Amino acid sequence: MHERGLDRDGTIAREGALERVPAPFVSVVDAARAHVAAAFDSTRLHSAYLYGSVPRGTATPGVSDLDLQLALHEEPTAGDRADATAIEGALDRAFPQIDGAGILLTSAQRLLSETERHDGGFFIACLCTPLLGPDLAAQLPRFRPTTLLARETNGDLARMLPRWRAQAAAATTDADRRVLGRSVGRRTVRTGFTLIMPRWGGWTSDLDRSTELFGGYYPERAEQMRVASAAGRAPSPDPAVLEMLIDDLGPWLAAEYAAVHGVKTLHT
CATH class of the missing domain: 1.20.120 (Four Helix Bundle (Hemerythrin (Met), subunit A))
Known part of the structure; x- marks a missing residue:
């Protein structure tokens, strides 16, 4: 089943893991975690995730970008977006092994909502790797390729x-x-x-x-x-x-x- 990205029960397996991060990107991930924790305290941030080629283990130094998803306790504000943009710039400037950084901001409530179940919810549960905070995937179902x-x-x-x-x-x-x-x-x-x-x-x-x-x-x-x-x-x-x-x-x-x-x- 693994060659089709599925677990034994036929549901889609989570595709990334921190232990799969290639060695050249470990310092980038550590810095991203530190920047997010410093800029977004526990009153704003529910959890943070990596996604894309870095947690899948397929990233190429100097070519791949760093992608993060932040789940906030409330809907994102202009201030939240400004802080995220500042982190993106800091990471891009500090690490030549990435070709840019991108941060998505979404409320945890929206990601868990029924309307987002097969879009944002699937994204968190199957395509995102936990970086900070409690994992929203624990509150979501398993998904099949339907x-x-x-x-x-x-x-x-x-x-x-x-x-x-x-x-x-x-x-x-x-x-x-x-x-x-x-x-x-x-x-x-x-x-x-x-x-x-x-x-x-x-x-x-x-x-x-x-x-x-x-x-x-x-x-x-x-x-x-x-x-x-x-x-x-x-x-x-x-x-x-x-x-x-x-x-x-x-x-x-x-x-x-x-x-x-x-x-x-x-x-x-």
């Missing part, structure tokens, strides 16, 4: 496309296009994988593995998905790459996703 999970995690691609088009039009530098390209590439590959996830019957967050699996079901779009995967790892400043992802692969993928799994539920 159509419901596919729909609620990535069934909103069509809503993302107009935003990406506006960002692409506003991008004036190669740096702007690289930042957008990484985000678009990663989201596209993840959407492509979850499109085929229930048919394959497992879970992976690895971009290369996701791309390979997608290509087995949609060979006619495999090369475009390989471009998306490359953009997610080492984004190109070429506007034509973004144009292909946003105006060709993206609309096709959104339509196919809606036909196979439906559209993500909108919550107000």
Whole structure:
């Protein structure tokens, strides 16, 4: 079952662990823990988590970024976001082994809510590695690779496309296009994988593995998905790459996703 990212009972296994952090990134993780603890005391912070390639053990020095999720006792404020931005900058400046740091802020109540059960809740329970505080996964169910999970995690691609088009039009530098390209590439590959996830019957967050699996079901779009995967790892400043992802692969993928799994539920 492990080659499909599942536990023995067929539920999706948690994919990261602190003991999997590659040696070059241990000091980065230690510093992140210290910065978060210093900036967010126990009255604000419920718990903190790592996610992405660092806790999965696949991070590459100088290429990979550091990703954190903070669960707060209350909804994030402007002050919370300012403190998170300061931590991101401090980590990025201090550690050349990371190509940037990103911190998500969400209330614990929202992550545990019924409306977030198959999105934010799944993210915490299966894709996040505890770093500080009590683990919210203890209050969440086990998840399986179902159509419901596919729909609620990535069934909103069509809503993302107009935003990406506006960002692409506003991008004036190669740096702007690289930042957008990484985000678009990663989201596209993840959407492509979850499109085929229930048919394959497992879970992976690895971009290369996701791309390979997608290509087995949609060979006619495999090369475009390989471009998306490359953009997610080492984004190109070429506007034509973004144009292909946003105006060709993206609309096709959104339509196919809606036909196979439906559209993500909108919550107000």
